[in-house]
Amino acid sequence: MPLKLPEYQAFSHQIIKWYRENPRDLPWRNSSDPYKIWLSEIILQQTRVAQGLPYYYAFTQAYPTVKDLALAPESEVLRLWQGLGYYSRARNLHFCAKFIWHELEGKFPTRYDELIKLKGVGSYTAAAISSFAFGEVKAVVDGNVFRVLARYFGIETDIASSKGKKEFETLANELIPADTPGEFNQAMMDFGARLCTPKNPDCTNCPIKSSCFAFQHQLVGSLPVKINKVKIKERSLNYLVIRCGTDWVWKKRGAGDIWEGLYDFPSEEISQQGGLLSEDPKPFPKKYRHLLSHQKLEAKFSEVEIPINNREKLAQWCENKGFELVAENEIEYLAKPKLIVNFLTDQGF
DNA sequence: AAGTCGGGGAT
DNA sequence: ATCCCAGACTT
Structure with a gap:
């Protein structure tokens, strides 16, 4: 009425x-x-x-x-x-x-x-x-x-x-x-x-x-009545923290997914680095859980150390893959998801 | 109309 | 854990 x-x-x-x-x-x-x-x-x-x-x-x-x-x-x-x-x-x-x-x-x-x-x-x-x-x-x-x-x-x-x-x-x-x-x-x-x-x-x-x-x-x-229909997907991320001297490999995230425009690391099945890796990635012990409004993330990080004499090869590989080599003292200027900031903080950055 | 997009505080 | 916050855009 x-x-x-x-x-x-x-x-x-x-x-x-x-x-x-x-x-x-x-x-x-x-x-x-x-x-x-x-x-x-x-x-x-x-x-x-x-x-x-x-x-x-x-x-x-x-x-x-x-x-x-x-x-x-x-x-x-x-x-x-x-x-x-x-x-x-x-x-x-x-x-x-x-x-x-x-x-x-x-x-x-x-x-x-x-x-x-x-x-x-x-x-x-x-x-x-x-x-x-x-x-x-x-x-x-x-x-x-x-x-x-x-x-x-x-x-x-x-x-x-x-x-x-x-x-x-x-x-x-x-x-x-x-x-x-x-x-x-x-x-x-x-x-x-x-x-x-x-x-x-x-x-x-x-x-x-x-x-x-x-x-x-x-x-x-x-009141009010709000019918919520957000379904939360679980998702696991396997990050590779690839370092060569004081340079890190970063990836700018693209459209159609979370964190568009922000930087994180190469992930998933980069198992074929074309002989770039002399040894297996060493996993960091800590697993990270990160909650978004509609995704439940579980992230693992692994460390990959590239010998300094392979730097040119690494640079070429990044070029092909669309990754970016970023000097350690420039990392703070990259826009990063909170999950990555948390990881870096734990590493002393 | 339904799905997607962050992070944090209050309960 | 769940809800919600000075919502908007894409599909």
Whole structure:
């Protein structure tokens, strides 16, 4: 049963009132620079504020403007993104910066319909940028908004379905006030992040519990409904750590798999090195388990020492295989998956 | 509509 | 262990 307009206004008013008394102090707020807002939104996709904060500082310091980001090499951008995950975000970020600098005369798009055309900018991020930076009346719908709306209005639609996404976006856009859209969006997310949390929400101190459907019907623990269908595959990686003097053999990972654009080692059945190996690889004792959102990795590393007089042969082999010889003191500048960083740390790097 | 893409914190 | 985080893209 749809609520009447006055009740919508009451909800929005209460949310904003709560927000004005309980705002999070975040560095990208009170900035109307669309570049910095865009940067923060990309960093925060599927990422907690606490985890993203140090990356936001690193990026704004390294690249204060979209021009600085556009003129940086992708390798450097990925290295700065190292450890944050979902690396396509960093590649798309860099692509967009170049596009904006070279094709749009450095001028950031201002409207939702234009912003959503940018790589890596979906409905959430386009609404966030357009409302925060330009005051456009577009409601953000992130995990927080799903949760607050599902509970308050008692909506049982699966939030992972496209039907659910559409339904919640429609509702949020009916709720958002035309005079303070950005503030309402911030308020919804802060309310969900600090009070209406996934586990143990602070219903006792909730200013709208008396009209919250979930609270009144003991459904807080079962809303929102999210049908998860991620199947986790197990996968084993056998890495060869090939060294020749102070040079290491590295492989830049390609498309169609995890960690695209990042560096790790040659793996699997490199059993036929064409007589390059004088002796068998020596396995490192430790096995590494690494969890991704949809893969359970078990990695083993083996050490291969190439005699220095075979360096030319090794270099030729790398050339053929698409591997790269990297000097030991350059390794820190490669963007690497956390798994590889963990391994290197254990080796004293 | 379903599958893919990281890493970490809270419970 | 499980869930979820200021989601988006590809198939």
